[in-house]
Amino acid sequence: MTPDISPSSATLVVGLLYAVVALTVWALLLHRHPRVPLALWSLGAAAAGLALSLLGLRDQIPDWIAMTGAFALAFGSFPLRVMALRLDIGSPPRIAWAVGAWLLMVAGYQMATMWLSPADRSLYAQAMIALGTGVLARQAFLAATVARSRNGLALAWVETALTVALSLRMGGVMLGWLPVRPPGMTWDFALVLLVALAAALYGNLGYLGMVLDKLRRAEYRARQGQMAEAARRAAAEQTAAELRDLLAQRDQLAAERDQLLRVLAHEIRQPLHNASGALQAAALLVQAPTPADTRQLSERLLRAQSVLGDVRSVLDNTLAAALMLTRRDPLVVQDVDLHLLVHLVLGDLPESQRARTQVDWQTPLRSAELEPGLVRLALRNLMRNAFEHGGAEVKVTLRIEEQDNPPAMVLVVADNGQGRLAVLLEAGAPPAPPDTTPTPSSTLPRRGLGLFIVRRVMALHHGRLVLSANPPHGLQARLVFPDPSDTPA
Known part of the structure; x- marks a missing residue:
């Protein structure tokens, strides 16, 4: 239809x-x-x-x-x-x-x-x-x-x-x-x-x-x-933040280097002057028209040798600090014989200080994974600090022990001297610039590179430095090295 x-x-x-x-x-x-x-x-x-x-x-x-x-x-x-x-x-x-x-x-x-x-x-x-x-x-x-x-x-x-x-x-x-x-x-x-x-x-x-x-x-x-x-803006902001961090690190590194140079100039100038004076005195004794006393000559030469040893220690510390400040690669450790390490540390001490040093083994442990050069330098600094600040009759004990919780190998440097204030030793700052103003002999000595080096060495080993009193008097420094199985890669 x-x-x-x-x-x-x-x-x-x-x-x-x-x-x-x-x-x-x-x-x-x-x-x-x-x-x-x-x-x-x-x-x-x-x-x-x-x-x-x-x-x-x-x-x-x-x-x-x-x-x-x-x-x-x-x-x-x-x-x-x-x-x-x-x-x-x-x-x-x-x-x-x-x-x-x-x-x-x-x-x-x-x-x-x-x-x-x-x-x-x-x-x-x-x-x-x-x-x-x-x-x-x-x-x-x-x-x-x-x-x-x-x-x-x-x-x-x-x-x-x-x-x-x-x-x-x-x-x-x-x-x-x-x-x-x-x-x-x-x-x-x-x-x-x-x-x-x-x-x-x-x-x-x-x-x-x-x-x-x-x-x-x-x-x-x-x-x-x-x-x-x-x-892109977030990436640019992140890049800018990273650049700011790098600039801050560069400025901090430059400041630390300048500080190290000032410490180096201060700590080497006077020992070198003392060594030069000791050597000149020894030379005058040798060149005197009348024969010199052998004992006096030996004392002058030993004094010069000791001062030169101090200069060598300062140079080692300064070079190590400079290297660790610029280090970016992870630490390479190796299995180190602890007896050999202790023997090398004791060999770095003068004969008079070795005679006042005791080694105490409280563990059957005979080896550990360490960087031997840096640990040797850290122990040498702790031993020299103990002898320098403990007094003329101080005795130092190097103790090797272990702890269970958390598992760690511990190297202890303990002395029975007058010690230093724990507050000063616990300060984690880098070495302070030298103070050229005269201070009375009773004033506590200024901080140097020693403890700074020790703390950096322990940080590289993921460990820590623990300073405490050593009753009845004295001071002990504990280097705590964590078990490698508990240490982050």
Whole structure:
């Protein structure tokens, strides 16, 4: 049963719907899409809708408006929408080609009006509309491919369907199977109107969706760019912080080196002066016209030798401190025979100090994983400190023991002398610069490199230096070396 709807009324409704949807797309994308392609698409879609509306009113308005005006608008709608799609994918719009194509189609229709029959003129118009729809479908496929948009593909397919429907009707008319102007709502005309209705809806909505897809991708790229920029900014800030830390470390290292140089100059100048005086006195005794007393000569030479030993110790400490301040590589340890290590430490002491030193083995342990040179230097400093600050009759004990909780090997240097204040010895700061102002003999001696060296050696071994009183009087220094299995790599 054929519905009681006239072709003119249906064409008018589809045309109005086409124009309304086109204006809706323009309103929705007005502030979200570039105005030129949006205006071109909206004008083209509205022109197509207005052309259908005029064709639906051709029995009520003059023929030059209903036919010539309608087809002029229909022919112009395709170049406008094609230029909009080209601009959306970044291609040049080719305005000259679009205007030329529109003028050519309009001129062709005018010539058909003058030279052809109404039926042939209608066939020409339908052929031009089918051609324009095909070109629009092809450009829509290209835009959808470039933009990777499913909505763009929907636009392309609906325009393709309209091209096929128009081509089928035109072919039927040319073969004489279908009338040029149907007397009523025939199946072929209904097919064309249904596809045109789909183009009015899904064509414009497909363009809207394609633009929204483009906006979402742009928003995603912007968000990714912001994240990348934030990551770069964080990396730059981290690099700046690391550079600040490196500069601070460099400044600290430079300050410590300057401090070491001042300590070196102070601690070597006076011993060298004393050694020079002792050697000059010994030389005067040798060069005296009368034979010198051998005992006096020996005392002067021993005094010079002792002072030179002090200078050597200061040089060793200073060089070791400088090396440890600049050290960046992890410490390389080896299995060291503790008896040999103790023998070497005792060999570093003068004969008079070795006679007042006792070794106490409180563990069967005979070897440990250490860096022998640094541990030897640390023990030598503790022994010399004990003899220097303990008094003339001080006795020193070097004790080797173990502890259980946590497991560790401990080297203890204990003396029975007057000792020093624990507060001063517990200070972990690097050696203080020399104080050149005269101080009374009862004032506690200033800090030197000895304890600083010991603490750095223990830090490199992941151990610690523990200073405490040695009842009933005296001081003991404990070098605690943790078990290697409990030491971080």
